Each structure stands twice: as C-alpha cells, then as structure tokens.
Amino acid sequence: MDFDLTSAERDFRDEVRTWLEEHLVGEFAGLRGRGGMGQEDISAEVQIAWERELAGGGWLGIDFPAHLGGRECSLSEQVLFHQTYVEARAPGRLPNMGVTLLGPTLVAYGTPEQQERFVPPILSGEEFWCQGYSEPNAGSDLANVGTKAVLDGDRWVVNGQKIWTSLAQYSDWCFVVCRTDPDSARHAGLSYLLVPMDQPGIEIRPIVQITGGTEFNEVFFDDAVTNADLVVGQVGRGWEVAMGTLAFERGASTLGQQTYFRQELDALLAEARANGTADDLVIRQELAQAYATLEIMRYNNLRMLTGVDAGGVPGPEMSIGKLLWSNWHRSLGELMVGVRGADAMAVAADDGEEYSLDSWQRTFLYSRAHTIYAGSNEIQRNIIGERVLGLPREPR
Incomplete structure (x- = not known):
C-alpha cells in the first residue's frame, strides 16, 4: 500500500x-x-x-x-x-458492534429491506448492537451452539444463554447465532437472527471483570421473540453468515490500533528513562523487542490491506495479525510491571472502600483477555497451521 x-x-x-x-x-x-x-x-x-x-x-x-x-x-x-x-x-x-460487525454483515448478506431498516439507525447512532455468539459450552468452539429458536407463526421464539456479551446492558438489538434445526449438529442447522433486547424474555447479568468493570454480560433468552423475517441469510445456513461477520472484525482500523500501541510504547519508554530502568540490560532488551515486534505488526497489516485494496479477500494473514497484536499487548502489560517495579502493584483507595487502577494497571489486567476473545490463540494457530502450512487438521 x-x-x-x-x-x-x-x-x-x-x-x-x-x-x-x-x-x-x-x-x-x-x-x-x-x-x-x-x-x-x-x-x-x-x-x-x-x-x-x-x-x-x-x-x-x-x-x-x-x-x-x-x-x-x-x-x-x-x-x-x-x-x-x-x-x-x-x-x-x-466496541460498536453495529458499525464494525452487524452493519457490514447486512450489506453482504442481508435483504434490501433489512439493510434499509437497520443500517441507517446504526450509522446515525440511534441503535446500538451486541453480539450473541459465545455460550458457556460454545466459546472458541462456536459450532457447539445450543441456544435454540423455533418458528411459531410469524415469529421466532428463542431459548438459551449467551455469555461474554459486550455492552449488552446498553444495547437495543442483538445478532444471535442459534440452532433452528433441532436434529442438526455442529455447523449445520444454525441461523443468524436479529433479536430486540427490550422485551420480557431477555435477562442481562453483568459480569464483574478483574479490572472492576462490567463490559461483559451473561444474557438469558426465555421465550424471547423476534419477527420471522429477521433471519440474515438462509435459515439453517447461519454458520456462513457468522463466519462472514468475523471476517469484518479486522480491517482498516488495525493501523489506528498500531498508532495507539506506539503511543503506549512511547509512554513506557519515557517512564523507563525517567526511573532508570532503561539502563537495566534485560528491560532494555525487552523494550527493543517490543519496538521491533510492533514494526513487524505494522508491515503485516500493510500487506493485508494491500491485498484487500487490490480486490482480494483477507486470508490467513488476519490470523497472523490477531496472534501478533494480542500477544504483544499482553507482553507490554507485563513489561510495564518490570519497568515500574513495586509501584505497579500499588493501587489508590477510593472513598476508603473501592480501589482505583491507573491506565497501566488496567492494561496489564485487561490484556489477558486479548488472547482469548475474537478467536483464541489456539484457534489462530490452527488456522495458520492448516491453511498456510498445510498441516493436518487438529484431531477432534
């Protein structure tokens, strides 16, 4: 590019x-x-x-x-x-799921009526969306989805549970992968439904994270309903649509992410110089490694975007990018602890009861999640091994 x-x-x-x-x-x-x-x-x-x-x-x-x-x-x-x-x-x-995930999915797979109904309110900020993929027994193994939907006249009736649903408590709608064929297994028989969140059949329970925040939630569907025509793609072919959604998760914003990472690294370098840890040979080497890896990520993303700009479809390089940045950011949080030493473990009291974390401490704790969400490290390595290196599929 x-x-x-x-x-x-x-x-x-x-x-x-x-x-x-x-x-x-x-x-x-x-x-x-x-x-x-x-x-x-x-x-x-x-x-x-x-x-x-x-x-x-x-x-x-x-x-x-x-x-x-x-x-x-x-x-x-x-x-x-x-x-x-x-x-x-x-x-x-x-994480504006409507803009980054559902909107592009509707443009690619939705009917003209679905596009005209949902995309303009997403782009005007009027309607906010969350993602109903993961379940307690279907995280990285999404094909194990157990949430069910049954067509009853002119509406779908949905029962089941989703978990790790980002910002569900603020969302107007949820795109839900559920099983619409009770006799199906794995990838077959899944459908991609658009479900309104403001209804009696939905309960949301926030999950308190290690950082003290409640971004993630459990969502329970108990005879929740949505209109029969709010299935994206074909009934029973939701796996294809769900995988298409994930392909939209990484794109032009990745270089913005790299810029943010560079700002974080520059701040840590300044901290290391200020407190003298930059003179420690081990810390110095780790800082140099962080810089070099960040440059590798930037060039990998440029390569990926060059292929997209030429009309291609993002391939396994997307998994390479996810694997690189998630591990890099987790390592940066760990490096912060090495640079700041004991100060990294000190937290400020808030009104004598709650503790408050600074931005570096939140980065250290939250970055543990990067290697799990949006496709765990194991999943990314399997994709690279099977699709790039031609290795046999992992035994199931």
Missing part, C-alpha cells in the same frame, strides 16, 4: 483533524487520551454519546454505501481516518 498521500487524501486528513478539534469541546473536552481497550475511565454512557457525536459528523459509516447513510470512503481514506483519530488523542472507542 502506497502511503504517499494525494492532494485529496491530505484534504481528507485535514478534514478529520479539524472536525475533531471542533468537537472535542464542552462535555467531551476532557476525553482526550482516555478510554480504549480495557480502560474504564470513561463511562459507557459518555462513550455512547461520543459515538452519536461522531455519527452527527458522518464518521461512523465511512466505508458504507451512500444510499444507506455512509461516505463510501476509499480504503486509504479509512486508514487515514483511524490513524488521524488516534494521533489526535481522541477518546478510545467502545
């Missing part, structure tokens, strides 16, 4: 910068440099309000078709937006 910017791309970048400067004011003025993965220093309500502010500027749907409310930006412009956003130290985004 060529990042020598054209005049139009420079104008686009300046438009992004200007808009952010003009809108990170008032209630949003104090959000710069805050939020991000695992950081609970901004409430979800404020983050959702910021998502709606972005929607007002037309920044939620930069890669969506114009007739659905999008900007139809080129891939280079998408990359520029995400990089410029992070460089401006705009607030870390919450």
